[in-house]
Amino acid sequence: MADLREPLPTDPPSTAGQEGSWPEGAILVVDDEPGMRNFLIKTLAPRCRFVAAAASAEEGERWMRAQRFDLVILDVALPGTSGVQWLQALREQGYGGEVILITAFASLDTAIEALRAGASDFILKPFRVPQILNAIRQCHERARLRRENFVLRRHVRPSRSEGTPLIGEAAATQAVRAAIERLAPMPSTVLIQGESGTGKELVARALHERSPRAGGPFVAVQCGTPSAEQLARELFGHAAGGHGGHDGLFVYAQGGTLFLDEVADLPPPVQASLLRVLEERQIRPVGSQQTVPVDVRVIAATNRPLADEVAAGRFREDLYFRLRVVDVTLPPLRERREDIPALVQHFVQTLAPALGVAPLAIDAEAMALLQRYRWPGNVRELRNWVERSLILGEVNVSALYPPLREPLAASPGEAPLDLETLQRRHIQAVLDSVGGDKTRAAQLLGVSRRTLERRAAEWAAQDGRGR
Incomplete structure (x- = not known):
C-alpha cells in the first residue's frame, strides 16, 4: 500500500491557492492500480493536509477506522467488495464526507447506481489533472456550504449595526475598542469577562470580523447544557459505526472562530477535553479513537469571574490559564453612563423602522433619570426598555424601578421608624x-x-x- 502523510505547516503552503487544493482536508484514494494510486498521491499531496492510499475496499475500511477523511476517491471496479457496494456501506454507517467515483468501464446504469449510492461525482478514466482537481474543488465548495448552512440554521447572525459595546465615547468604551483593534489580528485565545448584557458575544464577533479569519465561520455555543455528554457531542462530534457519525462544532468552525459563551458553566469532563484540544489542536469525537486536526481560534466569555471559580474548585486552573492568554473585561453600563444618550439614540433609530413605529423623543429629564438608573441588565436591558417604549408609544422611565421610587414611610398612627x-x-x-x-x-x-x-x-x- 502506498502511503504519504503531509502535515499542515504553520504557514499556508504556496499551493493553497491552486485549483482543487484543500489545505485542511484529508483524502483517501482507493484503487487497485498502483499507477493510478501513485499518480493521485503525487497530484494531491501538495494540495491537502493528508493523503493516503488503499488497494481495496477492505484496506480502505481499515484506513477509515484509523483516520477521518473529508474526501474519498474511489474506483468502481475493485477486487472483493466493489466501489459502489462499499460506498453504500459507508453511507449506511454514517459517513457524510464527499466521495468521487472513478471508473474505466462506464455505463448509464453504473452512473445511476453510483449517484443513488451517494456519490458526489463520477469521472471516467483516463482523466487529466484539471478534471480531478475541478471535481475536488466542487467537493470542497459543497462541504464548505454544508458547514455554513449548518451554522446559519443553528444561529441566526445579528446585524452588526447592533454592535452596542462600541457605541459611545466614554473612556471605558474607547478602551474596549482599542483592545478589539489590537487583538483582532492575533491568533491568540481571548477570554471576555463582564456582567450579563454587556455585549460579550458582540465583542467576540467584532474580534472575528476584524481578523484574518473573517472569511471563515463564526460558531457560537452555550456551555451551560444539562448534560456533559450532550455538550461533548455538540463540540467534538460523535462517531457512529466508526465512520464519523456527525461532526462537532469544532469541525464546523474550521478556518474560523469558535465562541464558547458562559464558559464557567463547562462540566468538568468537558473542561478536560477542551484543555487537550487547546494544547494539541486536535479533537477526538465521542466514541472514536480517531483524532481530527482543527484550525480554530477560540474565544471564551463568562459573566462570572473565572479566577473566583478556580478558587472555589469549580473550574480547572490549567484551563483558565489556557483560555486567558489575553483577556478583555467589559464595563457595566453604570460605569459608562455618559454613553447612554448615544445608545438610546442608536436603539431608537434602528428599532423604530424594524417595528414599523414612529421614533420617540426622549427629553432631558427622562434622559437624566435613565443615566441615574443602575441598569443591572446593562446594555441589553436598555435596549429592551427602548423597544418596549417604542411599542407602547410612551416614555416611562419610572417603570424601570417602581419599588425604589415609592416612599417607605411609617404607616398612619405608627411612631417614626429608625x-x-x-x-x-x-x-x-x-x-x-x-x-x-x-x-x-x-x-x-x-x-x-x-x-x-x-x-x-x-x-x-x-x-x-x-x-
Whole structure:
C-alpha cells in the first residue's frame, strides 16, 4: 500500500491557492492500480493536509477506522467488495464526507447506481489533472456550504449595526475598542469577562470580523447544557459505526472562530477535553479513537469571574490559564453612563423602522433619570426598555424601578421608624418586587448577593431572639 502523510505547516503552503487544493482536508484514494494510486498521491499531496492510499475496499475500511477523511476517491471496479457496494456501506454507517467515483468501464446504469449510492461525482478514466482537481474543488465548495448552512440554521447572525459595546465615547468604551483593534489580528485565545448584557458575544464577533479569519465561520455555543455528554457531542462530534457519525462544532468552525459563551458553566469532563484540544489542536469525537486536526481560534466569555471559580474548585486552573492568554473585561453600563444618550439614540433609530413605529423623543429629564438608573441588565436591558417604549408609544422611565421610587414611610398612627427598620423595609420591598430573587434584588440595591444574604441572616437571628 502506498502511503504519504503531509502535515499542515504553520504557514499556508504556496499551493493553497491552486485549483482543487484543500489545505485542511484529508483524502483517501482507493484503487487497485498502483499507477493510478501513485499518480493521485503525487497530484494531491501538495494540495491537502493528508493523503493516503488503499488497494481495496477492505484496506480502505481499515484506513477509515484509523483516520477521518473529508474526501474519498474511489474506483468502481475493485477486487472483493466493489466501489459502489462499499460506498453504500459507508453511507449506511454514517459517513457524510464527499466521495468521487472513478471508473474505466462506464455505463448509464453504473452512473445511476453510483449517484443513488451517494456519490458526489463520477469521472471516467483516463482523466487529466484539471478534471480531478475541478471535481475536488466542487467537493470542497459543497462541504464548505454544508458547514455554513449548518451554522446559519443553528444561529441566526445579528446585524452588526447592533454592535452596542462600541457605541459611545466614554473612556471605558474607547478602551474596549482599542483592545478589539489590537487583538483582532492575533491568533491568540481571548477570554471576555463582564456582567450579563454587556455585549460579550458582540465583542467576540467584532474580534472575528476584524481578523484574518473573517472569511471563515463564526460558531457560537452555550456551555451551560444539562448534560456533559450532550455538550461533548455538540463540540467534538460523535462517531457512529466508526465512520464519523456527525461532526462537532469544532469541525464546523474550521478556518474560523469558535465562541464558547458562559464558559464557567463547562462540566468538568468537558473542561478536560477542551484543555487537550487547546494544547494539541486536535479533537477526538465521542466514541472514536480517531483524532481530527482543527484550525480554530477560540474565544471564551463568562459573566462570572473565572479566577473566583478556580478558587472555589469549580473550574480547572490549567484551563483558565489556557483560555486567558489575553483577556478583555467589559464595563457595566453604570460605569459608562455618559454613553447612554448615544445608545438610546442608536436603539431608537434602528428599532423604530424594524417595528414599523414612529421614533420617540426622549427629553432631558427622562434622559437624566435613565443615566441615574443602575441598569443591572446593562446594555441589553436598555435596549429592551427602548423597544418596549417604542411599542407602547410612551416614555416611562419610572417603570424601570417602581419599588425604589415609592416612599417607605411609617404607616398612619405608627411612631417614626429608625434607619435600620427603614432599610429593612426597603430591602424587603425590593425583594417582594422581584419575587424573592436575591440576585436580582442585590443588583437593584447596588450590593453583592453575599451582603444581602448576610443582612437577611442577621435579621432572622434578631427575630429568633425576640420571640
